[in-house]
Amino acid sequence: MNDLPPARILGIESSCDETAAAVVENGRTILASMVASQVNLHARFGGVFPEVASREHIRAIYPIISGVLQEAHLSLDEVDAIAVTRGPGLPGSLVVGMNTAKGLALGSNRPLIGVNHLEAHIYSAWLDWTGQTDGSQVNGREEPRFPLLALVVSGGHTELVLMTDHLRYRRLGATLDDAAGEAFDKVARLIGLPYPGGPSIQKAAEDGNPRAFEFPRAWLEGTWNFSFSGLKTAVLREVRRLEQGGFPLPVNDLAASFQSAVVDVLVGKTLMAAHEFGASEILVAGGVSANRALRETFIERADLPVHVPPIALCTDNAAMIAGAGYYRFVHGQRDPLDMDVLPNWPLTEL
Ligand code: KG4
Numbered sequence: 287m288n289d290l291p292p293a294r295i296l297g298i299e300s301s302c303d304e305t306a307a308a309v310v311e312n313g314r315t316i317l318a319s320m321v322a323s324q325v326n327l328h329a330r331f332g333g334v335f336p337e338v339a340s341r342e343h344i345r346a347i348y349p350i351i352s353g354v355l356q357e358a359h360l361s362l363d364e365v366d367a368i369a370v371t372r373g374p375g376l377p378g379s380l381v382v383g384m385n386t387a388k389g390l391a392l393g394s395n396r397p398l399i400g401v402n403h404l405e406a407h408i409y410s411a412w413l414d415w416t417g418q419t420d421g422s423q424v425n426g427r428e429e430p431r432f433p434l435l436a437l438v439v440s441g442g443h444t445e446l447v448l449m450t451d452h453l454r455y456r457r458l459g460a461t462l463d464d465a466a467g468e469a470f471d472k473v474a475r476l477i478g479l480p481y482p483g484g485p486s487i488q489k490a491a492e493d494g495n496p497r498a499f500e501f502p503r504a505w506l507e508g509t510w511n512f513s514f515s516g517l518k519t520a521v522l523r524e525v526r527r528l529e530q531g532g533f534p535l536p537v538n539d540l541a542a543s544f545q546s547a548v549v550d551v552l553v554g555k556t557l558m559a560a561h562e563f564g565a566s567e568i569l570v571a572g573g574v575s576a577n578r579a580l581r582e583t584f585i586e587r588a589d590l591p592v593h594v595p596p597i598a599l600c601t602d603n604a605a606m607i608a609g610a611g612y613y614r615f616v617h618g619q620r621d622p623l624d625m626d627v628l629p630n631w632p633l634t635e636l
């Protein structure tokens with residue numbers, strides 16, 4: 287059970303190409319949550335175009351915020367605080383959410399809380415998306431318990447984090463080059479699949495053989511870091527070899543073999559770290575945690591409970607910002623109205 291004080295938080299997210307707002311009660315119950323995705327706009331560029339993203343955030347942010355308040359039947363005076371993504375993310379995108387949150391905080395005299403986007407991905411595992419309110423179950427399972435080994439895998443990050451309590455993190459390792467989601471996006475482009483690469487590779491892989499190509503796994507033994515650039519280059523080499531030979535690209539097999547190499551390393555290293563550091567549970571979050579093969583492989587191979595948020599809460603949303611914002615709020619965090627965005631903000635302690 288949650289024995290922390292009750293609070294209702296308005297969350298605002300605009301770190302990349304999703305404009306989102308949500309109202310969450312007590313870090314778990316989602317009263318309303320909306321996401322305006324720009325994915326179709328960016329698809330023709332093959333990735334996120336920063337200026338286009340900022341402009342779209344400006345257009346979408348007020349309708350989204352008033353939409354969630356309306357859906358939750360609340361006025362701004364009825365929320366206890368406004369939590370907003372402070373970083374990491376695209377500077378021009380972050381600024382839109384931050385300035386909006388500051389304006390609302392000033393106008394309604396509500397406290398302002400800057401939230402780390404990576405921390406928020408982790409807190410998506412506490413959200414009670416089915417609307418259960420008894421507090422004992424989250425997503426049909428027990429609430430995550432500490433010490434917890436968290437793998438945050440998104441378009442910009444691949445982080446292995448030991449969490450000893452709420453808001454207490456020890457960063458064990460991260461990617462040395464491409465993030466896992468970035469590798470999915472780049473490889474999709476190499477084999478002619480549309481952006482975003484994660485969902486299109488997952489779909490193509492369903493009809494492919496994961497053992498068709500022996501792609502390398504960078505274990506980086508002795509460290510808790512990851513590297514995906516060698517794998518990407520191996521796919522590129524294979525694509526060139528096939529093209530030069532005049533062969534049609536076996537897109538499904540390439541997708542399945544690539545996906546299986548990423549999944550092997552992510553799952554393998556996370557399980558090793560969980561044992562090494564005596565974690566009692568595992569938590570997987572971030573856009574790539576929506577990947578079916580990754581979710582299934584974790585459940586199959588882990589001998590510890592594994593928490594993965596429901597798919598809709600894996601990719602960027604504002605319920606997770608409000609969820610993390612709640613824990614920051616009840617631990618006393620209040621940020622000044624001259625707070626700046628932090629585009630390269632690492633996951634830090636309270
Ligand atoms: O967390 P997120 O929405 O945004 C960031 O914070 O970066 O993650 C987006 C990333 C993209 O790289 C996208 O390709 C990847 O998550 N992704 C997936 C899947 N769905 C989204 N990767 C693999 N499989 C998926 N099903």
Ligand code: ZN
Nearest residue numbers: 440573601602
């Ligand atoms: Zn994210």
